[in-house]
Amino acid sequence: MVQEQVFARLSPRAEQLYDRLDAAVGRTDLEQTSRPRWWGAANALQLLLALTALVGGGWLLVLRIINRYLLLTVDPPRWGHVPWPTVLLLGGLLIGLAAGLIGTALARVGAARRSRRVNGRLRRAVADAVNAALVEPLEAEMARFEAVRTLVEDLCSPPGR
Numbered sequence: 199m200v201q202e203q204v205f206a207r208l209s210p211r212a213e214q215l216y217d218r219l220d221a222a223v224g225r226t227d228l229e230q231t232s233r234p235r236w237w238g239a240a241n242a243l244q245l246l247l248a249l250t251a252l253v254g255g256g257w258l259l260v261l262r263i264i265n266r267y268l269l270l271t272v273d274p275p276r277w278g279h280v281p282w283p284t285v286l287l288l289g290g291l292l293i294g295l296a297a298g299l300i301g302t303a304l305a306r307v308g309a310a311r312r313s314r315r316v317n318g319r320l321r322r323a324v325a326d327a328v329n330a331a332l333v334e335p336l337e338a339e340m341a342r343f344e345a346v347r348t349l350v351e352d353l354c355s356p357p358g359r
Contacts, residue, residue, distance in 0.1 A: 229316055251291045
């Protein structure tokens with residue numbers, strides 16, 4: 199019976215909980231606008247490697263066109279036995295692939311860290327909202343009922359007891 203009365207008095211507060219939770223989540227920093235510092239450098243590196251591969255591929259294409267249609271033999275500079283256009287094409291592609299894989303792994307690690315931080319903030323915000331809307335008022339109501347119960351027991355107990 200006492201619990202029903204307490205719950206009836208807290209019912210309007212429970213209805214306000216949705217708004218409080220919405221406000222608490224809205225105030226929580228979800229880190230959606232911040233990017234890690236290394237992303238800019240990684241993007242620049244990927245762009246540089248893509249351009250390197252394009253230059254190497256374009257150079258090889260131009261050499262092929264000159265050889266095929268102009269019937270000229272052009273010997274490109276070499277790095278050891280490998281022509282520089284091939285070095286640029288394969289180097290840009292392979293190093294770009296490796297940089298992409300490393301970047302993906304680093305992004306996953308960073309996303310997991312960010313997820314843990316944001317999850318902790320959200321849990322604290324929700325707990326604070328629930329405590330303020332329900333738990334603290336419920337504890338106050340229960341304390342009042344306990345005080346009334348103690349007074350009634352004192353009044354109903356025979357004198358000298």
